[in-house]
Amino acid sequence: MPFEVAQNIILFMFENTPADEKIEIGFFGGEPLLEFELISKITDSIKRDPRYDPNRVIISLVTNGTLF
Numbered sequence: 001m002p003f004e005v006a007q008n009i010i011l012f013m014f015e016n017t018p019a020d021e022k023i024e025i026g027f028f029g030g031e032p033l034l035e036f037e038l039i040s041k042i043t044d045s046i047k048r049d050p051r052y053d054p055n056r057v058i059i060s061l062v063t064n065g066t067l068f
Helices: 003-016 032-048
Strands: 023-027 057-061
Touching (some): 003 023, 003 032
Parallel strands (some): 023 057
């Protein structure tokens, strides 16, 4: 997924999720750690958003451990 698409998803997510609901973001499929730099950039973008609340936003990653 291009970073620009992820940016649009982040904006949509914060704009359309009611303030009292949790937001769960998961990176999975194939081996997400192959795109570690992109995941880091997306995660940083989420955390820089002024609407980010660590008690509300849950970020997870599922790996098959191939790179370990």
